[in-house]
Amino acid sequence: MDEINERALLLMKDIINDYLNEEYDRNEAVSKLTFVDHDVIHCSSPELMVTDCYYTIAHLTEVGYETTDFELEYFRDCINGTRKYDLDEKMGLIREYYKGNVGETKCHEDGSLDTQSASCE
Numbered sequence: 249m250d251e252i253n254e255r256a257l258l259l260m261k262d263i264i265n266d267y268l269n270e271e272y273d274r275n276e277a278v279s280k281l282t283f284v285d286h287d288v289i290h291c292s293s294p295e296l297m298v299t300d301c302y303y304t305i306a307h308l309t310e311v312g313y314e315t316t317d318f319e320l321e322y323f324r325d326c327i328n329g330t331r332k333y334d335l336d337e338k339m340g341l342i343r344e345y346y347k348g349n350v351g352e353t354k355c356h357e358d359g360s361l362d363t364q365s366a367s368c369e
Contacts, residue, residue, distance in 0.1 A: 253295045256288045260301050261327045264320045267308075274308040281305055297326060297333040318345045 249257075260281075267277040281302065289302045301323045307313040322338055325331035 249295055249298075252285065252288050253298045256284050256298050257301065257327050259284050260298075260305060261324065263305055264301075264324050264327075268317060268320055268324070278306060278308050296335060297323075300333075300335065300338075301327070316342075316345065318342070 263277050263280045266272060266280075267274070272280075284302060289299050304315050304319050304323060307315045319338075319342060322331070322341065323333075326333040
């Protein structure tokens, strides 16, 4: 991973940690994304974890797409190196989390989960 992506991940790690430690709310966490170089997010296709982490934080406040603390903990573990990032694993874990906590879920066309729906097709 190049230095620019590493810097972006470190900034997002701080956002995640501060939010999970209740140092600020969802809205403030999303506003902190302005400190992340937005060009990195769109130009980092080889570094999907950077882009995925960014949008996971960005969706903290979006109705129907709300990010859970569980998802943020997943990224924190990946950034800390205690878990290897894998998009398929992440999506599977999220589906299992929702099934166990709020019933079944529905997938949006972009593959993200709708936390207010009844089924995942």
